[in-house]
Amino acid sequence: MTDRMHDAFDTRLAAALEDYVARAYDPRPAAVVAGVAMRPRGLKVRIMPSGRSRRFLLLGLAAVLVVPTAYLGALLLRQSDPETVDPGTYQGVFIRRDESIPGIVITEVRGDGAEREIRRVPDATLPAGNKFAAWGTLAPSGWLAAAEQNSPWHVVLINLRDEAQEPWIIDQGNAGGIGPQWGPTGVLAVFGGFGSEGQGHGVRLVIVDPVAHTINPIRTQANLPGGGPNIAWTADGSGIVGYVYDSNQPNGVRYVTMPLDGGANIEGTPIPANPAIGGEWGLASRLRVCPLPGENADQCAAAPPGAIELVLADGSTSMLYPNDYQPDRALSVAVSVDGRSDWVLFDRGSGRQLVLRRFGRSTGASVVVASIDRAADWQYIGLAAFAPDESLASFSIYNDHDGVRSGLMLPTSGSAEPSFHTGSFVGYMEVGDLERAASGEYASRPSVSIPAGGARYQLPSVDELIAEEVARNPGVVVQAQGGSNGVPGSTETQVTRIELGMPGQSDINLYCVGAGPVTVSLNGNTLVTNSCASPNPAGPGGEWRQFNVGDLVEVRAPAETAWRLFVFCYPDVSRPLDCH
Amino acid sequence: MNAFAQPVVTGTPDLLARAQSGEREAFTELVQRHHDELVRISFAITGDLDAARDAAQLAWIKAWQKLGSVREPERLRTWLIAIAANEARQQIRSSKRRRVREIAPVVAHSSDSASGTVDHLDLSAALSRLDADDRRLLALRYLAGMTAEEIGPAIGLSGSGVRTRLSRLVAQLREELSND
Numbered sequence: 001m002t003d004r005m006h007d008a009f010d011t012r013l014a015a016a017l018e019d020y021v022a023r024a025y026d027p028r029p030a031a032v033v034a035g036v037a038m039r040p041r042g043l044k045v046r047i048m049p050s051g052r053s054r055r056f057l058l059l060g061l062a063a064v065l066v067v068p069t070a071y072l073g074a075l076l077l078r079q080s081d082p083e084t085v086d087p088g089t090y091q092g093v094f095i096r097r098d099e100s101i102p103g104i105v106i107t108e109v110r111g112d113g114a115e116r117e118i119r120r121v122p123d124a125t126l127p128a129g130n131k132f133a134a135w136g137t138l139a140p141s142g143w144l145a146a147a148e149q150n151s152p153w154h155v156v157l158i159n160l161r162d163e164a165q166e167p168w169i170i171d172q173g174n175a176g177g178i179g180p181q182w183g184p185t186g187v188l189a190v191f192g193g194f195g196s197e198g199q200g201h202g203v204r205l206v207i208v209d210p211v212a213h214t215i216n217p218i219r220t221q222a223n224l225p226g227g228g229p230n231i232a233w234t235a236d237g238s239g240i241v242g243y244v245y246d247s248n249q250p251n252g253v254r255y256v257t258m259p260l261d262g263g264a265n266i267e268g269t270p271i272p273a274n275p276a277i278g279g280e281w282g283l284a285s286r287l288r289v290c291p292l293p294g295e296n297a298d299q300c301a302a303a304p305p306g307a308i309e310l311v312l313a314d315g316s317t318s319m320l321y322p323n324d325y326q327p328d329r330a331l332s333v334a335v336s337v338d339g340r341s342d343w344v345l346f347d348r349g350s351g352r353q354l355v356l357r358r359f360g361r362s363t364g365a366s367v368v369v370a371s372i373d374r375a376a377d378w379q380y381i382g383l384a385a386f387a388p389d390e391s392l393a394s395f396s397i398y399n400d401h402d403g404v405r406s407g408l409m410l411p412t413s414g415s416a417e418p419s420f421h422t423g424s425f426v427g428y429m430e431v432g433d434l435e436r437a438a439s440g441e442y443a444s445r446p447s448v449s450i451p452a453g454g455a456r457y458q459l460p461s462v463d464e465l466i467a468e469e470v471a472r473n474p475g476v477v478v479q480a481q482g483g484s485n486g487v488p489g490s491t492e493t494q495v496t497r498i499e500l501g502m503p504g505q506s507d508i509n510l511y512c513v514g515a516g517p518v519t520v521s522l523n524g525n526t527l528v529t530n531s532c533a534s535p536n537p538a539g540p541g542g543e544w545r546q547f548n549v550g551d552l553v554e555v556r557a558p559a560e561t562a563w564r565l566f567v568f569c570y571p572d573v574s575r576p577l578d579c580h
Numbered sequence: 581m582n583a584f585a586q587p588v589v590t591g592t593p594d595l596l597a598r599a600q601s602g603e604r605e606a607f608t609e610l611v612q613r614h615h616d617e618l619v620r621i622s623f624a625i626t627g628d629l630d631a632a633r634d635a636a637q638l639a640w641i642k643a644w645q646k647l648g649s650v651r652e653p654e655r656l657r658t659w660l661i662a663i664a665a666n667e668a669r670q671q672i673r674s675s676k677r678r679r680v681r682e683i684a685p686v687v688a689h690s691s692d693s694a695s696g697t698v699d700h701l702d703l704s705a706a707l708s709r710l711d712a713d714d715r716r717l718l719a720l721r722y723l724a725g726m727t728a729e730e731i732g733p734a735i736g737l738s739g740s741g742v743r744t745r746l747s748r749l750v751a752q753l754r755e756e757l758s759n760d
Contacts (some may be wrong), residue, residue: 009754014722016703017624021723024623026633030612037611037640038604355630365638367671368630 032324039364090387090430092394092409093118093160095146096423097134104132104146106160108429111392111411113419114442118160121146125167126156133175134405138427139182140388143210147175155180155190157210161433172217173206178228184273185237186210187260191224192217205231205240207260218262225255225281233273241270241278255283276334285312287320287342289330292531293517308333308344321359321366328355329533332382337390343369345383347533350515350561352454354381356393356410370410372418373454377404380534386412387428394425401460401468456513459483462564465511469568477579479504480553481566486514490559498553504569504579506547514561521554522547532561593653600647607647611640614657617724618664624719625668627707635671639664661724662734665716672712706756714749721746 092109103122107115123131133149142161148154153176157168173190180190192204203224207216222242232241239257246254257266272278279286290300290307303309306323328346335342346355353373359366377399384396395408407425410418462483470476480498508528512518516532557563569579598606618639623632642663650656720731728742
């Protein structure tokens with residue numbers, strides 16, 4: 001056979017191959033592709049001590065996908081592509097309510113999605129007719145911190161390694177607002193309340209050691225940081241990160257370590273065990289996804305919208321990865337355990353699919369690890385946690401409107417499809433520990449039917465959203481409302497005009513799902529922009545605006561985007577607002 | 581484009597020299613000229629659009645780093661293709677990646693696929709049964725139009741080794757597709 005001889009079959013084969021690849025193209029401009037290729041390789045960062053920690057990309061219950069932060073541990077120059085790890089060492093653990101008990105069922109989930117029950121704990125375990133909440137947090141030691149669903153919201157410790165051990169109800173502290181946190185040494189910190197002086201004057205914490213079976217309530221001499229606020233352990237487990245007011249500091253606060261004995265604060269910048277939280281306070285380096293126009297977050301200093309920015313602890317910034325994957329939109333980012341690569345979660349199809357990419361830190365190139373089709377009732381979905389060896393990734397799914405929690409498990413090697421599981425993901429256990437904890441057969445759990453190709457989250461009707469607002473804030477008055485379910489495939493821009501029929505100092509809730517942005521203007525002036533990257537409502541930044549009869553509210557949106565809007569005010573005479 | 585005809589690109593020696601000297605605009609022009617083909621060839625090997633784009637991107641990263649090793653401008657195209665094909669093969673072999681499900685029909689980018697008088701083979705199923713090495717061989721021969729002597733160094737075989745392997749592969753496909 002020579003290269004130049006070919007028969008009719010060769011011709012047909014060539015033609016068929018051409019047909020097969022005809023649909024393969026890259027929408028990115030050549031300049032972008034070339035730019036990635038020409039980017040300088042080999043990022044050097046100072047070595048910082050790192051404690052063993054999980055990389056949590058947590059979702060707030062009713063918040064936009066939290067942009068996770070990252071702590072730069074020992075970074076190495078690396079020329080080869082990021083590797084994935086074969087599954088098998090860890091499995092996920094979920095907790096769900098089962099009203100037939102009634103109580104909670106704790107299950108382990110394998111990478112291939114098969115489930116096996118570890119424990120059933122009835123509500124009757126709890127005093128005074130309380131019920132277990134359908135969430136918890138699992139320590140690597142196998143101790144699960146569950147909680148009561150209702151007041152007094154006590155934490156209940158369950159030893160998954162020893163079925164004979166009765167659940168231990170911690171009757172001090174509560175999990176009603178601020179979640180308990182496991183420290184690196186297997187000790188649990190539970191929030192006990194603010195002092196009588198209120199926030200800003202230290203807090204009460206309850207330090208629980210399940211192995212020693214001790215409870216130690218302390219009063220701290222610093223405050224818990226963060227918007228929650230948050231209980232954040234130091235990397236060495238010696239204390240909790242706190243802050244005190246210090247006018248000598250640029251931002252007016254100084255971070256300290258609050259020791260576990262309630263003693264004097266330990267001065268010196270604490271190193272947080274969980275860099276995803278600590279980075280937001282400037283205690284660690286972090287990565288962030290630069291917000292799109294209309295998202296309620298600070299713009300990046302060194303990178304455009306949609307790019308990934310690196311923020312060092314000293315505040316200096318640089319662009320790590322540009323926004324090269326449009327129309328895919330980056331949603332969240334986390335550093336891998338070894339610090340040599342980064343995980344980035346993308347939205348694809350404006351709410352129809354999620355794509356997980358792994359970027360090589362030294363090359364800047366990435367590979368797609370998985371795609372996940374969304375279902376129409378998945379309001380929020382984001383990365384919950386990786387297994388310590390990153391063989392598994394879990395995703396948390398939550399819906400504001402029915403309060404349902406569920407999740408996905410995904411082997412990052414690609415050895416199995418993501419599997420859907422009801423209940424809350426609580427953590428990982430090593431397979432060996434699970435063998436001791438559970439017995440019986442694995443069962444494939446019937447999974448929720450995830451529509452092929454993905455489905456956008458289906459927004460409730462505007463009347464349903466208004467009803468929820470009224471339930472939260474009785475007496476609210478709606479001055480205008482509107483919405484659209486979107487026209488699939490349309491490339492038009494839709495403009496909707498709503499004339500106000502009643503006055504008031506008002507707020508706006510604008511929800512949208514699909515291609516963004518959607519903008520709302522008042523008498524021609526832009527008031528609200530929502531990128532639609534999250535089903536969270538956007539508003540004019542908390543500012544109350546005066547709306548008058550006859551004012552024109554204009555909504556400008558891609559016609560394919562679903563949106564809901566209502567303008568509302570409160571006729572509360574105790575507030576300096578006018579609404580009638 | 582006829583898979584057996586190699587396109588003639590004017591001005592390549594000058595463009596290559598400028599890119600080799602580090603001129604970013606020249607390199608970008610090279611990307612402009614060749615990226616689509618790299619993506620298509622990578623797709624023939626991976627069967628996965630994301631993997632194909634990733635492979636092509638990785639190929640350009642390597643190309644930028646090693647562009648100075650290209651001595652003959654007329655070999656640039658096959659050199660780029662060989663890198664992309666190997667990256668694509670590596671995508672399949674190293675990660676057992678899951679095929680990303682497409683959520684919307686991808687708009688056909690190229691309208692010059694062969695059609696009309698030639699009856700078409702349904703290749704998708706047959707391709708999916710081939711391993712990464714065979715897919716790469718097919719792509720280099722029938723999409724890129726490379727000769728056995730050009731393919732050999734790219735995949736670590738002699739020219740005659742390529743011909744032998746290709747002959748067996750085509751015979752296998754001929755039998756499979758005639759039975760469809």
